[in-house]
Amino acid sequence: MTAALAVRPQEETRVAIAGLGAIGVGLCKALHDGIAGFRLTAVSARDLDAARERLAYLGPSVAFVPIAELEGLADIVIECAPAALLPEIVGPFVKAGKTAFVLSCAALLGNSELVDLAEAHGGRIIVPSGAILGLDAVNAAAQGKIESVRMVTRKPVTGLKGAPFLVEQNITIDEITEPLRIFKGTARQAAVGFPANLNVAVALSLAGIGPDRTELEIWADPSLKRNVHNIQVKADSAEFEMTIENIPSDNPKTGRITALSVISALKKMKAPLRIGG
Ligand SMILES: NC(=O)C1=CN([C@@H]2O[C@H](COP(=O)(O)OP(=O)(O)OC[C@H]3O[C@@H](n4cnc5c(N)ncnc54)[C@H](OP(=O)(O)O)[C@@H]3O)[C@@H](O)[C@H]2O)C=CC1
Ligand SMILES: O=C([O-])CC(=O)C(=O)O
Incomplete structure (x- = not known):
């Protein structure tokens, strides 16, 4: 082999x-x-x-x-x-x-x-x-009919700091002690609000049902050391759920x-x- x-x-x-x-x-x-x-x-x-x-x-x-x-x-x-x-x-x-x-x-x-x-x-x-993981499966499912793609991203505070959405909405995450949901919306909205933090959501949306139908939640979690992405897909060919825990590289925003x-x-x-x- x-x-x-x-x-x-x-x-x-x-x-x-x-x-x-x-x-x-x-x-x-x-x-x-x-x-x-x-x-x-x-x-x-x-x-x-x-x-x-x-x-x-x-x-x-x-x-x-x-x-x-x-x-x-x-x-x-x-x-x-x-x-x-x-x-x-x-x-x-x-x-x-x-x-x-x-x-x-x-x-x-x-x-x-x-x-x-x-x-x-x-x-x-x-x-x-x-x-991110599973783009092949999402893309295969998209050749049939996908009903929904939902993603929940949880990141350490350092992986989110400075994002334009946080600045515009006046959301401070430096001092949080509990997980905080900081965003709920579409992949397209996340691309604007978190341009350096959520490429993964856009990649997922382009593989599947597009940036306006791919739903996303972002949580800042002070207990985390890794970026964690959970994806749930419902399609007429399959239903699946996937999770990845990314170990940070030299850049805390970027998984190895x-x-x-x-x-x-x-x-x-x-x-x-x-x-x-
Ligand atoms: N698709 C995905 O799953 C992922 C995508 N990304 C994205 O990939 C991109 C790179 O990520 P990452 O390597 O972590 O980012 P880094 O910030 O670590 O690296 C970007 C590099 O580009 C350099 N740079 C700045 N200006 C210029 C220029 N004019 N010409 C050439 N280089 C320049 C920076 O230099 P300097 O530091 O000197 O300014 C820096 O070294 C980012 O946009 C990130 O959001 C990241 C993770 C996952
Ligand atoms: O989305 C990104 O650009 C990076 C990311 O979440 C990760 O590395 O886990």
Whole structure:
């Protein structure tokens, strides 16, 4: 079985990484260590000199460049930067008929022209499973009829602090001693109110019944050390419930599994045997 999973020799795909934070640094390391069929050629960071120093081990074959220069140096880009940068990272790649992996997927809702651009130019946008589970099952169920998708997210206070919704609604969570429900609404509303905290809800909605029908509750829970997402789906093909407890990465808002999901998605692109979505 192991032999059957081996990657067939084919041309190497050049990879660019936009954003060298919790996700981007993990991906650099994985690509440097080797993912068969892929080669890291370019990275972008806010402070390029600091990044060059921090990631000196990548050596001279990896270019440290501004976002605008990535497309000329790579076949695919992995967007793992602040959400506001999504169009300038993804736009040039899909316009050139190339592939963009998007982690800041909540920002896709406000930038749907990127999907049109990909369609017009033969590009592709791939949203990896990121910090959530079961997108394959939800997407399969969506080929039939889904009645409802409900998600309850519980996060430690550090995973929610600074979210625009909290600021606008004047909700202070620093001092809470009991779990507090801070939001109830749709995935689309959460994307606006929690743009850096609820990409998972948007990914779920895009896999299933869309951002306006996917219902979400967000709880701040001072007793938690992990981001916990529970999803309940009712469909004419199946009813299922799933829970994931994400162990934080260097960024308390981001689960460790997020970067791993990108590595898995890259491997699936080339594997002769592909399991799941
Ligand atoms: N889909 C999913 O399941 C998940 C998605 N995410 C999303 O993925 C994205 C990345 O997450 P994460 O790695 O944790 O975030 P981090 O904040 O750790 O990293 C983002 C990086 O982007 C850098 N950056 C800022 N400005 C620029 C610029 N102009 N050009 C290039 N890089 C820049 C930042 O640099 P500096 O620090 O110097 O400002 C930082 O290093 C976020 O939008 C997050 O919300 C996160 C978790 C799960
Ligand atoms: O939704 C996100 O962007 C991140 C998240 O909840 C997690 O890592 O569990």
